[in-house]
Amino acid sequence: MKRLLQFLFNYRLLALIKKEFNQIRRDRRLAISLILPPVVQLTLFGFALSANVTNIRLGVVDDSRSPESRELIATLTESKSFRLAGYYFSVNELGDAVSRGNVDAGVVVPYDYARDLARDRPTTVQFLLNAMNANTATISRAYAEGVIQSYNSGLRGKGINSRVQTVAGMDLARRGQVQLQPAFLYNPGLVDSWFIVTGVFGLLLILNSSLVSSAAMVREREAGTIEQLLMSPASTSEIIIAKITPLFILLCMMMLVAIAVLKLAFDVPFQGNILFLLLGGALCILSGISIGTVIATFSKSAQQAQLTSFFVNPPLSSLSGALNPVEAMPKWLQPVTVLNPIHHFATIVRGSTLKGSGFMDLWPNFLGLLIFTIILVSLSVWRFRKQLS
Amino acid sequence: MRRIVAQTRKELTQIVRDWRTLALALILPIVLLLLMSTAISLTVNDLPIVVQDFDDSSASHDFIDAMRASITLHVVSWPVNKTAEQALAANVARAVVMIPAHFGRDIARGINSPVQLLVDASDANTAKLISGYATQITTAYNRQTAGAAQAGPVQTAVRLWYNPGLSSKKFYGPGVFVLGISMFPPLLAALAMAKEGEHKTILQVYVSSISAHEFLLGKIIAFMAVALAECFVMCLLLFTYFGLRFAGDPTPFLIATILYAFCVASFGTMVGATIPNQAASMQAVALGGFLLVFLLSGLMFPIENIPAGLRWISNFIWGRYYIEIVRDALLQGGGWPAVWFKVLIVGVIGTTFYGIAWRGMRKMQVKA
Numbered sequence: 001m002k003r004l005l006q007f008l009f010n011y012r013l014l015a016l017i018k019k020e021f022n023q024i025r026r027d028r029r030l031a032i033s034l035i036l037p038p039v040v041q042l043t044l045f046g047f048a049l050s051a052n053v054t055n056i057r058l059g060v061v062d063d064s065r066s067p068e069s070r071e072l073i074a075t076l077t078e079s080k081s082f083r084l085a086g087y088y089f090s091v092n093e094l095g096d097a098v099s100r101g102n103v104d105a106g107v108v109v110p111y112d113y114a115r116d117l118a119r120d121r122p123t124t125v126q127f128l129l130n131a132m133n134a135n136t137a138t139i140s141r142a143y144a145e146g147v148i149q150s151y152n153s154g155l156r157g158k159g160i161n162s163r164v165q166t167v168a169g170m171d172l173a174r175r176g177q178v179q180l181q182p183a184f185l186y187n188p189g190l191v192d193s194w195f196i197v198t199g200v201f202g203l204l205l206i207l208n209s210s211l212v213s214s215a216a217m218v219r220e221r222e223a224g225t226i227e228q229l230l231m232s233p234a235s236t237s238e239i240i241i242a243k244i245t246p247l248f249i250l251l252c253m254m255m256l257v258a259i260a261v262l263k264l265a266f267d268v269p270f271q272g273n274i275l276f277l278l279l280g281g282a283l284c285i286l287s288g289i290s291i292g293t294v295i296a297t298f299s300k301s302a303q304q305a306q307l308t309s310f311f312v313n314p315p316l317s318s319l320s321g322a323l324n325p326v327e328a329m330p331k332w333l334q335p336v337t338v339l340n341p342i343h344h345f346a347t348i349v350r351g352s353t354l355k356g357s358g359f360m361d362l363w364p365n366f367l368g369l370l371i372f373t374i375i376l377v378s379l380s381v382w383r384f385r386k387q388l389s
Numbered sequence: 390m391r392r393i394v395a396q397t398r399k400e401l402t403q404i405v406r407d408w409r410t411l412a413l414a415l416i417l418p419i420v421l422l423l424l425m426s427t428a429i430s431l432t433v434n435d436l437p438i439v440v441q442d443f444d445d446s447s448a449s450h451d452f453i454d455a456m457r458a459s460i461t462l463h464v465v466s467w468p469v470n471k472t473a474e475q476a477l478a479a480n481v482a483r484a485v486v487m488i489p490a491h492f493g494r495d496i497a498r499g500i501n502s503p504v505q506l507l508v509d510a511s512d513a514n515t516a517k518l519i520s521g522y523a524t525q526i527t528t529a530y531n532r533q534t535a536g537a538a539q540a541g542p543v544q545t546a547v548r549l550w551y552n553p554g555l556s557s558k559k560f561y562g563p564g565v566f567v568l569g570i571s572m573f574p575p576l577l578a579a580l581a582m583a584k585e586g587e588h589k590t591i592l593q594v595y596v597s598s599i600s601a602h603e604f605l606l607g608k609i610i611a612f613m614a615v616a617l618a619e620c621f622v623m624c625l626l627l628f629t630y631f632g633l634r635f636a637g638d639p640t641p642f643l644i645a646t647i648l649y650a651f652c653v654a655s656f657g658t659m660v661g662a663t664i665p666n667q668a669a670s671m672q673a674v675a676l677g678g679f680l681l682v683f684l685l686s687g688l689m690f691p692i693e694n695i696p697a698g699l700r701w702i703s704n705f706i707w708g709r710y711y712i713e714i715v716r717d718a719l720l721q722g723g724g725w726p727a728v729w730f731k732v733l734i735v736g737v738i739g740t741t742f743y744g745i746a747w748r749g750m751r752k753m754q755v756k757a
């Protein structure tokens with residue numbers, strides 16, 4: 001223990017760390033790239049990416065032209081989900097409007113609508129949905145069916161005709177209905193941005209850590225000063241620790257800025273223990289730094305390092321479940337997310353902020369993140385050493 | 390003309406020489422298309438749910454079987470001595486269905502029985518989908534058990550146009566296709582142009598007999614060729630793996646693709662000419678080509694959802710118009726009447742980029 005402390009706090013190491021800090025302090029671009037991205041990316045992603053489905057433009061073909069059909073259309077359009085975009089005379093005209101993109105959905109009321117209702121015969125209303133976007137189509141279909149269902153239950157209570165039916169329907173063979181009562185836990189207001197920003201938070205930590213660290217690692221090589229470092233009495237592990245420590249501290253500060261943005265700009269609730277968040281974030285930063293270091297050892301200049309990161313970042317970020325649910329990926333790709341530190345971190349963030357999960361729930365993710373960090377750090381140290389010798 | 394061709398050949402040779410740039414130009418777009426189109430999709434299948442059956446009657450088993458039979462939900466087991474919330478907190482399930490005691494008795498007596506659905510709403514969109522699916526299943530179950538007499542007087546018949554299988558691959562595939570073309574060709578163009586400034590080889594260009602327009606056009610044609618090659622490769626993938634076809638007249642798509650290739654190549658050249666530093670211009674392209682096109686062009690979510698304070702920016706995002714053209718060509722088939730204006734805008738934005746690049750060239754001369 002004493003030896004370890006001695007090793008960690010000897011003058012050489014402190015001097016090296018001080019040198020790194022000085023270098024970072026002089027590099028204004030680096031300082032900006034630590035403050036700006038968390039604020040800009042979090043707010044941009046949080047506000048711009050919203051899967052909310054409201055104000056679907058609805059085109060109407062009303063062949064019935066009766067008070068009943070107008071009531072149905074009013075019921076549809078008075079909800080926030082649909083907005084009346086126009087009346088059309090024929091189904092063909094409506095179809096043209098859908099294909100030109102003037103309306104997103106259409107409803108066709110048949111000519112015998114009012115007559116059928118009065119005679120208590122079932123009648124069918126047609127909905128046309130532009131289903132290009134499968135997600136929007138699924139949700140708007142659920143809206144449309146929900147509106148019609150509540151319209152139906154309103155209809156049933158009215159008029160002598162239905163009264164008679166209710167009395168007649170009270171036979172013993174009638175079975176009760178299942179009434180599903182959904183309750184939304186953790187996010188009763190269904191705020192979209194919470195899911196996005198908690199995911200982007202993980203992307204931000206890993207991607208920025210790797211970007212900053214690869215730039216810092218490659219700079220020494222680009223300038224040719226790496227030989228001078230090697231000639232000094234410092235050992236390779238000391239050089240590596242001295243390189244990583246200041247970056248780690250700065251990136252941890254960036255994490256705090258990002259947490260502040262989450263809290264202040266998006267009002268994300270912090271239900272659980274914030275220590276989990278910080279611990280997970282620290283592990284995430286370490287693995288990000290290691291990814292950056294490995295990239296740096298494969299490249300000769302900052303530009304090459306950046307180009308190489310184009311090969312690493314897109315798969316890393318798109319297979320993480322940070323912006324969309326993992327279940328939406330194809331079956332054979334889903335297990336791959338277990339190998340992704342961003343996935344584990346996103347689960348930890350969502351668990352400890354929105355859900356208030358405890359350590360008993362989150363330990364598998366911590367374990368996964370820890371294993372990755374250890375593997376990546378040792379890989380980067382090994383690559384760096386190999387390169388130095 | 391000969392000088393333009395020579396310049397184009399020189400650029401293409403430079404691209405082929407570095408394996409990184411070559412892979413960036415041809416392999417990465419395919420990887421991106423395969424990964425992103427599945428990874429940003431939001432429609433989910435096979436969501437894990439937990440059922441807590443406090444009734445354990447034949448009626449409740451029937452209801453659970455109805456849930457189990459759908460492809461969107463699958464029931465996972467959960468020990469009875471743990472509460473439902475624990476299943477959600479441990480990420481074992483996305484939702485919990487709780488069937489109360491006396492469920493079967495109530496149903497048989499003709500009394501409506503409530504069933505609770507607890508949804509993990511930390512992902513709001515998925516929560517909405519789950520609640521929609523569960524409601525649909527319940528409605529179908531009610532209709533089946535109660536018979537047609539119970540069904541409401543007004544029925545809905547929903548027709549899904551353009552993508553009847555609700556495959557999100559078909560929606561995101563064209564989007565990511567546009568993202569790939571908006572990102573890699575301008576990146577290479579910006580790097581090549583910034584390199585001329587950084588290494589001061591631009592001076593050699595100035596002393597040679599080539600004019601500014603010839604030089605720029607030569608470069609832009611080279612990167613247009615890269616963009617069109619990418620486009621071709623990715624289209625092959627769209628037509629096979631994604632199962633897309635031209636839904637109507639393909640000419641707007643073809644013309645828009647050539648114009649868009651010009652637009653992105655000019656964008657890259659413009660960035661490289663105005664920021665003669667490779668690392669910085671790469672970041673600028675990453676911002677313009679990736680972030681703006683990814684966020685503000687309706688690639689993932691509808692543009693109408695962006696708050697008005699940011700939404701106006703999307704009117705200037707070149708990728709937005711091209712995405713709409715591609716989706717129209719491959720899914721909707723509206724043809725020229727639907728998209729002629731968008732094709733025009735892509736051309737106008739491209740010409741603007743070219744103009745700025747040309748001005749940037751003149752400034753580079755002063756600086757160098």
